[in-house]
Structure formats: structure tokens, C-alpha cells
Amino acid sequence: MREKLAKLSFLTATILLFFSCERDDICPEATITTPKLVIEFFDINNPENPKNVRNLAIREIEKDTAILFNSTSTISVPLKTDAIESRYVFNLNALADSGGLTDTLTFSYATEELYVSRACGFKANFIDFRTRLENSETTTDNWIRDILVRENTIENELETHLYIYY
Numbered sequence: 545m546r547e548k549l550a551k552l553s554f555l556t557a558t559i560l561l562f563f564s565c566e567r568d569d570i571c572p573e574a575t576i577t578t579p580k581l582v583i584e585f586f587d588i589n590n591p592e593n594p595k596n597v598r599n600l601a602i603r604e605i606e607k608d609t610a611i612l613f614n615s616t617s618t619i620s621v622p623l624k625t626d627a628i629e630s631r632y633v634f635n636l637n638a639l640a641d642s643g644g645l646t647d648t649l650t651f652s653y654a655t656e657e658l659y660v661s662r663a664c665g666f667k668a669n670f671i672d673f674r675t676r677l678e679n680s681e682t683t684t685d686n687w688i689r690d691i692l693v694r695e696n697t698i699e700n701e702l703e704t705h706l707y708i709y710y
Contacts, residue, residue: 571664580620601638
């Protein structure tokens with residue numbers, strides 16, 4: 545009798561748990577959330593042609609971790625949603641014995657929070673997006689030669705927001 549009661553209790557709890565989970569409790573994977581900054585690299589000598597970056601390490605100034613991109617012309621990096629700027633060190637040929645070439649970029653913006661759903665919460669869009677290459681006026685050692693902001697509003701990851709020429 546005790547065993548039957550335990551099985552019935554378990555079955556009842558399982559059914560209640562299954563039916564108590566609503567569709568809004570799970571954020572669908574296809575839901576658009578806070579977008580990353582999409583950057584495409586181009587050859588400074590032939591500005592119409594995308595150019596792969598090799599062994600590009602990107603490190604946020606305030607963190608010790610880096611993202612390594614091997615051979616690609618387009619990358620995506622996250623921007624801070626709790627600040628008005630994000631600063632990254634871009635290290636080209638980071639795996640070279642010399643340590644490669646480094647440039648620091650500062651991305652400035654305002655954030656606009658939008659409610660998505662109960663399960664997904666809020667997402668942030670970035671408006672009035674600007675970028676600045678640090679020390680570009682005081683040094684000629686920059687590997688990044690030019691920057692073009694393509695989109696001042698970052699709402700999705702389906703378009704390129706920034707062009708970097710090197």
C-alpha cells in the first residue's frame with residue numbers, strides 16, 4: 545500500500561510539474577537578444593576587398609580573458625550593457641614570437657533597454673554608437689589605419705556595424 549501511494553504521489557508530482565511549465569517560461573533560442581558588435585576587416589590598399597585577420601586576440605581592458613580569432617574577415621564582440629563604453633585591445637598576430645601588433649579601440653554608446661518577454665527578460669540596443677582609436681594622433685605604430693562606423697544604431701547581428709581597414 546505504501547509503495548502504491550509513493551508511486552501515485554510521484555506520478556502526480558511529475559504531471560503537475562509538466563503542466564505547470566508554461567510556454568513563456570522558456571526563452572526560445574531564435575529570440576533576438578542583445579546584439580554583439582559586428583566588425584568587418586578590409587585591406588587598406590584595396591578598400592573594397594575584405595581581408596582576413598590572422599591570430600587576432602581581442603581583450604577587454606578590464607578583464608584578463610581574450611577571444612582569439614584565427615583567420616576571418618568578420619568578427620562579433622560583446623559590448624557592455626551596464627556602461628556607456630567598452631574598451632578592447634586588438635592584438636594582430638598575437639601568437640607571433642614578437643607578441644604581434646596592438647591597438648586599443650574605445651566604443652562609446654548609449655543603451656536602450658527593451659522588454660522581450662517574461663522568459664527572455666530585457667535586451668539592450670546600442671544607440672549613438674561611436675568608436676575611437678587610442679593614440680592615433682600621437683603614434684604611427686598603429687596597425688589599424690582607418691575606421692568607418694557603418695551603423696550608429698546596433699539592433700541586430702545580421703549587419704556589419706563597423707569597418708576596420710589595415
